[in-house]
Amino acid sequence: MNAPSRTNRPSLESFWMPFTANRQFKAAPRMFVAAEGMHYTSDDGRQVIDGTAGLWCVNAGHGRRQIVEAVERQLSTLDFAPTFQLGHPIAFDFAERLAAIAPAGIDRVFFTGSGSESVDTALKIAIAYQRAIGQGTRTRVIGRERGYHGVGFGGISVGGLVNNRRVFPLLPGADHIRHTHDLAKNAFVKGQPEHGADLADDLERLVQLHGAETIAAVIVEPVAGSTGVLVPPKGYLERLRDIATRHGILLIFDEVITGFGRLGAPFATDFFGVKPDLFTTAKGLTNGTIPMGAVFASRKVHDGLMTGPESAIELFHGYTYSGHPVACAAGIATLDVYADEGLLTRAASIQAYWDEAIHGLKGTKNVIDIRTIGLIAGIELESRPGAVGARAYDVFVDCFERGLLIRVTGDIIALSPPLIAETSHIDAMVSILSDALARAN
Secondary structure: OOOOOOOOOOOOOOOOOOOOOHHHHHHOOOOEEEEEEOEEEEOOOOEEEEOOHHHHOOOOOEOOHHHHHHHHHHHHHOOOOOOOOOOOHHHHHHHHHHHHHOOOOOOEEEEEOOHHHHHHHHHHHHHHHHHHOOOOOOOEEEEEOOOOOOOOHHHHHHOOOHHHHOOOOOOOOOEEEOOOOOHHHHOOEEOOOOOOHHHHHHHHHHHHHHOHHHEEEEEEOOOEOOOOOEOOOOOHHHHHHHHHHHOOOEEEEEOOOOOOOOOOOOOHHHHHOOOOOEEEEOHHHOOOOOOOEEEEEOHHHHHHHOOOOOOOOOOOOOOOOOOOHHHHHHHHHHHHHHHHHOHHHHHHHHHHHHHHHHHOOOOOOOEEEEEEEOOEEEEEEOOEOOEOOHHHHHHHHHHHHOOEEOEEEOOEEEEOOOOOOOHHHHHHHHHHHHHHHHHOO
């Protein structure tokens, strides 16, 4: 079948697009029809460098035959099987493979269908655990300002992006610690900034306000992605871990973005050397091919729920597609690709080149900050008066037309290319972006 083209485009009316200005998009649509390696193909036949790994998920690049063949085999063998009081081997195989690369002691895996589902699952596990150990008053969950934890009611409640929250009712009792972004002290930093470890002490403020006996868990992104790449200051995560431990609060890392090699280590917990009690994943779990997520739980948390009669369900939670066999097949093949090509650590070997190339944009018109860590970059632009986000959106459209996919949030440009990126790809991304920034008003 021929891919759609601009002369053979489907109707755009029925699809209500997510996180999109639908009327604006449908007036001037941007469409991809194919992808391979580091590139998308647009519907007018242009090659577009994938500067964002799709949506932070295609870590091994597009069109990986090994994953495609694994999915084909699984579909023809066992297309679906339930995991409620039943099982199928591939889900257990995949969980064991994931446990083998997980940090020691955080190796119990609960499968979900997405990052949003992973977050809500982790929050529910945390509350259930506190109740199981006799701490039933601990029902409050704490997030962080400018955090993004998906779009479930739990995720938006602990999330700190205003537009995601303002229309919807939130979980009672959710609260937030301060974000870590300090442009005055930490502008143009490669890696972790020096200033701001003391911002973790804001959790102590909430303990004093609400009482530790009411708080089940605190959840943070080790590196905040969707808000525009906010990197934790040196010592911040360690301090947060210590405070949570001291007050009996579970620490949850949202690794939907940082998981599976994005920082040059399998997980952010490995990269930063700080162990949470639970961490969430999705995106790179299957290289973006089949929707899937997974929550990694410490043995302490898992075993704390394995109480009561053996015939009793320990956690009344799950999804129809938890441990979907085709998603598991995609995930196992993805782990094979990561292992065969060393992709879980490759970002560490290319990070220095990445840092220098991206920070070479310093001094470009309207650029007020650049942040890099692993194979991630955030480039913050000065906003136009009364039109926050307009300048970055114009750059986004310009880059697309000239062969580069970037992601924007407000007036912050985020880059997170597939982990297979070569120096030539980085050079091309920076060149296209530099030209677009120079043209932007």
